Amino acid sequence: MKQLGIVFFVIFALYSCNTIPESKTKSLFNGKDLTGWHIDVPAMDENPDTVNPFIIRDGLLVSLGTPGGHLITDSVFQNYRLVVEYRFAGEPGNCGVLVHASTPRALYGMFPKSLEVQGMHENAGDFWCIVEDISTPDMEERRGPKEEWGITEGKKRRILNLTDGSEKPLGEWNTMVIECVGDEIKVWVNDDLVNYGFDCTATKGQIAVQAEGSEVEFRKLEITPVSELTKSE
Template sequence: MSYRMLAHRDHRKTWRCGQLHIRMVSDYRHVMRTLQFMAIMALLAGGCCSSDRKLSDSGDSLGGDQRIQHLFNGRDLDGWIAYSRDGLSSDGGSWSVKDGILCCEGQPIGYLRTTQKYTNYVLTLKWRFDPDRGAGNSGVLLRVIGEDTVWPNSIEAQLHSRNAGDIWNIGNFPMTTDSSRTNGRRTRKEHATNEKPLGEWNTYRIVLDGENLELSVNGLVQNVATDCRVVPGYIALQSEGAPIQFKDIILSPVSGDGRDSSETSTRKE
């Protein structure tokens, strides 16, 4: 709203949204105090707006961006960098893009990771193995921290064929899982495999909400973990010996109940 005021000894002129309003006043000092008060309030309001902007721009959930993000643009490896035992590679290494699909040859062993770190999010992606080249192994690494190495300190959402939904703890990442299903670093998925036949697209839905992790495969919650260390980290896709393909890699904000509005996972009792 446009607001302007001029004060005289016997009256006050005020413009609101272009309209002139005249009010007679008997106390000139009262008018000046009013003007001073309005000036202070204007400064405070400007500061609040600035602070609100900074808060909304600096949220760590999606690296400062609270909108849905397509991590893979379907054209190139922009926003990603490859790593193998030979070091970081800007040319993608075993990773390439063909017909809008992110393709991995499986060699050399390593991973493709984001160049930006993320903390809390809903990550959805689709994957499949080549039926002509057989099933294999891969994984999605979450909250990747520390130096690039094979393998980095992180939480792995397993993609080994018929074992999608398992959780692997890499580098003693702080977390708590179901002890009855945990053997060493592996926590087996809760239900029998529900992956689709080899060659068909599967959907992973991964929720990281503070200390809580939830893994859903094709709409079924297969695993959870609690007390996960809350730290910004990279997201990485493993190159682990077998050709694998990915598409529709999308990051969404976490809602209050740890779910987004695009998809609802179910629990099998």
């Protein structure tokens, strides 16, 4: 019986290490207000009456697109899986989710130091390096000539995603999953693996969504802790 108890304990321990309790998944917005977030919109510096481009509407987090800026979590996150459900309800346009965000306004006086996962219509899943860097397979093919790579203004900071046609038709909800574990980042759009990077120069930071010209609705921003043992293959 003692040996059986030991076996059971080992199995239980292994199982516990390789599963994530559902209770650890949490929403990053409460559907009512912007608790847990702060706004960084340069236009508000000179004119406090500037319209806030980030609102809660009908339980959805909405980026109105203008004026340009970012909605940034107060908390810093590391080793997680972020599930984002979003759509362009009107005209197609541009938006993105930034991970490992840190120094504000590090690029073009607006973008925080981070790694952007692109949400732009028909480009979802591209990486944009914003004063942080990442490597991918076939990077020269997807980023351009190596001598032009960089992480600041004027450099080739965009790394194209791996697929075409992963997005839903305009107006329908897309599901983007961003998994950040260690120095790796994986991105799925509607269950298609659309990008994978490694040797990221940051492994933790804040999460941000953009106001970058187009109205975007978010109905889910849920985060779940992920360990090296449970990351997706």
